Amino acid sequence: MLWWFQKFLPRTSQEAFVKNVGLQSRSNSKLNNLSAAAVSAHVVDLEDQLKRSQDQSAEMKKELDAIKKKSEEEVASIKMKADVAEAAQAQRDKDYQALLTRTEDNDARVAHMMALFGSNNSSAGN
Structure with missing residues (x-):
């Protein structure tokens, strides 16, 4: 990764460049200083962290699916x-319209x- 600019920049410029871009050179790399056992650990x-994260994600997906199903049922x-x-x-x-009509x-x-009856009563009274 750092090899491409090492061909073109002098050593002091390389160190300044690496420092400016926030990278470490291979000789200062944290992984180079660790033993193989430490790297393996x-x-x-x-x-393990990835597995726990994946398990947690799967559990959350199950919970979300259950919530969605319950919501859809409701x-x-x-x-x-x-x-x-x-x-x-x-x-x-x-029913109201039928009652109203009746x-x-x-x-x-x-x-x-x-x-x-009013016309009969008025004619009978005469």
Whole structure:
């Protein structure tokens, strides 16, 4: 990684460049100073961390899926209740209209009967 600029820059410029870009040269690298056992232990630790992270991610995905499923079931239940309520309201509206029609018909009959009896009473009284 650092080899490309080593060909073109003098040693002091190389060190300044590495320092300026925030990189370490290979000789100062942390990994070069560690023993093979330490590196191996570090790799095992990182693999363990990765495994725990993957397990945690899988568990969170399961929890999220369960929450989504529950939410979808609740939405379906609410929609079903709304449909039932809407159907009940439609039936009440239909029943109300039928009652209103019967009431209007009865009112018309009563008015007609009153008109008939009123005309009979007025002709009988003469």
